[in-house]
Amino acid sequence: MTLIRPLSNHVALVTGASRGIGRGIALQLGEAGAKVYVTGRPQKNSEGKQTPLEKVAAEITQRGGVGVAIFCDHSNPDKVKDLFEQIKKENDGQLDILVNNAYAGVDFVFENATNKFFDLDPVESFDSANNVGLRNHYICAVYASRLMIPRKQGLIVTISSLGGMGYLFDVAYGVGKAGCDKLASDMAVDLLNTGILSVSLWPGAVRTEAVQEAFLKTDNPFKKIFEKGESVEYSGKCIVALATDTEREKFNGNILTTALLGRKYNIFDEGNTQPMETRPRFQKYLNVVNELRTPADFRKNLEG
Numbered sequence: 001m002t003l004i005r006p007l008s009n010h011v012a013l014v015t016g017a018s019r020g021i022g023r024g025i026a027l028q029l030g031e032a033g034a035k036v037y038v039t040g041r042p043q044k045n046s047e048g049k050q051t052p053l054e055k056v057a058a059e060i061t062q063r064g065g066v067g068v069a070i071f072c073d074h075s076n077p078d079k080v081k082d083l084f085e086q087i088k089k090e091n092d093g094q095l096d097i098l099v100n101n102a103y104a105g106v107d108f109v110f111e112n113a114t115n116k117f118f119d120l121d122p123v124e125s126f127d128s129a130n131n132v133g134l135r136n137h138y139i140c141a142v143y144a145s146r147l148m149i150p151r152k153q154g155l156i157v158t159i160s161s162l163g164g165m166g167y168l169f170d171v172a173y174g175v176g177k178a179g180c181d182k183l184a185s186d187m188a189v190d191l192l193n194t195g196i197l198s199v200s201l202w203p204g205a206v207r208t209e210a211v212q213e214a215f216l217k218t219d220n221p222f223k224k225i226f227e228k229g230e231s232v233e234y235s236g237k238c239i240v241a242l243a244t245d246t247e248r249e250k251f252n253g254n255i256l257t258t259a260l261l262g263r264k265y266n267i268f269d270e271g272n273t274q275p276m277e278t279r280p281r282f283q284k285y286l287n288v289v290n291e292l293r294t295p296a297d298f299r300k301n302l303e304g
């Protein structure tokens with residue numbers, strides 16, 4: 001059976017893809033035929049063994065795409081600049097999809113989820129959540145837009161979460177996610193009429209490697225939520241569906257959830273499941289925020 005590969009001839013970058021949701025997204029983009037650049041912190045490969053990031057790149061290629069691993073520390077803006085220079089050079093300026101996913105705060109968040117913000121080291125807690133997980137997304141989006149604008153097409157997906165709306169884990173986490181949502185919608189205003197779409201995507205609870213280690217092996221308040229969580233590839237399936245939807249423009253600037261996209265595009269996870277629908281009161285909030293942040297209306301308001 002020949003697989004249809006709707007993203008062949010596409011070039012994508014998924015930041016922070018050595019594990020977790022980034023890995024899952026990169027694999028799905030690869031399965032859809034894309035050339036996928038995956039990044040992760042520099043790691044030594046011991047005794048000639050592949051690093052986790054190199055394994056992800058190899059699996060992308062195995063699944064039908066082209067995987068390229070680049071070691072890049074996203075807390076270092078100079079390295080991020082070099083990354084985009086390399087992509088530009090190797091693809092004649094082409095970049096179709098950026099997934100802003102890299103996140104350096106998981107260990108800190110899991111260890112401190114029950115602490116109060118005033119008991120934590122303020123610089124460590126804020127920077128671990130938001131240096132790579134927000135500031136770097138902004139920097140990546142700038143360089144990605146500069147590649148996408150001349151080609152009049154592109155998709156920028158910023159991975160965020162429910163923490164952008166309500167309290168989740170800790171204060172610095174939520175501030176960062178609200179920032180990711182605002183980043184996605186405000187970029188959409190500036191990108192209006194360029195052919196580039198910017199959205200924020202909230203996965204549900206996801207059974208990543210780190211989640212399995214931290215929450216699924218013992219009894220704790222988060223176990224129940226994550227047990228029924230999504231696989232790491234579900235967000236990737238949603239992004240492939242969005243990237244291939246010819247009517248995706250209507251989502252510009254929106255906060256999307258995997259639950260919403262899963263139902264819209266009929267996407268199923270392992271075991272033929274779909275994530276729980278976003279609670280009606282959450283979706284109501286998202287509808288209002290999305291309506292208020294619609295880029296075209298926002299521009300009209302600005303112009304009086």
Ligand SMILES: NC(=O)c1ccc[n+]([C@@H]2O[C@H](COP(=O)([O-])OP(=O)(O)OC[C@H]3O[C@@H](n4cnc5c(N)ncnc54)[C@H](O)[C@@H]3O)[C@@H](O)[C@H]2O)c1
Pocket residue numbers: 015016017018019020021022039040041072073074075101102103104105106132133159160161162202203204205206207208209210211
């Ligand atoms: N796990 C969940 O249930 C869940 C749910 C909703 C949203 N999210 C969000 O999804 C995003 C990814 O989370 P995850 O759970 O997959 O995390 P993770 O820790 O499993 O993966 C993060 C990735 O970022 C990379 N990374 C970290 N620091 C880096 C740096 N300095 N330079 C380059 N790469 C770096 C890591 O190597 C890893 O590949 C986060 O924004 C998170 O808040 C997670």
